[in-house]
Amino acid sequence: MCEVETKPLVDSVESLTKEAEILKKKLDAERVKLNDVTLFDSTERAETMAYMSIKPRRTLKGHQAKVLCSDWSPDKRHIVSSSQDGKMIIWDAFTTNKEHAVTMPTTWVMACAYAPSGNLVACGGLDNKVTVYPLTMEEDVTVKKKTVGTHASYMSCCLFPNSDQQILTGSGDSTCALWDVESGQLLQSFHGHSADVMSIDLAPSETGNTFVSGSCDKMVLIWDMRSGQCVQSFEGHDSDVNAVKFHPSGDAVGTGSDDATCRLFDLRADREIGMYGRGNLIFGINSVDFSVSGRLLFAGYNDYTVNTWDILKNNRVSLLYGHENRVSCVQVSPDGTALSTGSWDCTIRVWA
């Protein structure tokens, strides 16, 4: 390669690198300056709760292999789940009956989601695709299935942001993408992670145009869905970030990682304000969700347990035993009355 040709470019890379270093130092200093108290200092006087005891209420059996993902229907009664066995199942969680079982043209169906109307579900995984299935009374829901989008690697997570018309996906190709359901058109793609995207969540606002993503690059990124730009980034985790979830206030995100900690990052303070699980916990976390008030953070672990953290007190308030293998997904029902957990033990359990 010719020296003269490359020199100005090399210089630019150097000057840019220098500028990046200065900006990083400035950012760190700013964040430290505003870190005037800690969350746990502020909550020392907060009331200690008489926590209610959550019990196992239902066990949904039918998958032949690891349950990888599940999602509550907006009707607070049905659950869609997907599995390594290539099946997607629609459950009536009250009766534990299976209403639909769909065989996908792939194994490892890593993601599934209900649309806001409750009449449509999306799923996908190792096929790199997101496919929607309208839920009709007909016996075979595959007749009307439709492939909406395709990634360059596996699809790890998906959700419908605010309407049945769009799907947001995260992928092993390190990008997120927003798709139009009807046309299958790619509306926006989100570049910023440098490794597999594992989890996404939408900000809890009706006009929500913000979402969060967690990745194997250890980063948590906040995105503007319209512009496609990353608006904030949080580092801190020492390993893959497997789970991200907005706090119901919309001002913070909870995360779970292979580094065995859950963390709370505040968007407005622009920093980590809580860490849960430093100490004798050594197992990774696959999934997290908040109770409706945002005080409890449920986390599914590789040691087969679900830990419940009081985010204000930094206490572990309960430990849900029952699953016989890794807990892959946890989700509070839309009205906050129940918790669903899916596991590599092939079952989904409902706790309340």
Next chain:
Amino acid sequence: MDMVVSNLQQQRAIVQQLRREAGFKRMPVSLAVADIIKYITEHEQDDCLLVGFSSQRVNPFREKTPCSIL
């Protein structure tokens, strides 16, 4: 050459990202935390997984109890 160009583009993107973040208006942690505590306090009473159900009857996933009248 492609390598150099892509490095440059990558570095430009990083700097642009950092510039955006440097321009971001931050709030002291004390205020941010106070708002989170306020939100939680206001919603605690409706949080069944935190405070339980007013009666097991309103728990949609309660055990089916045998009818006690018979």
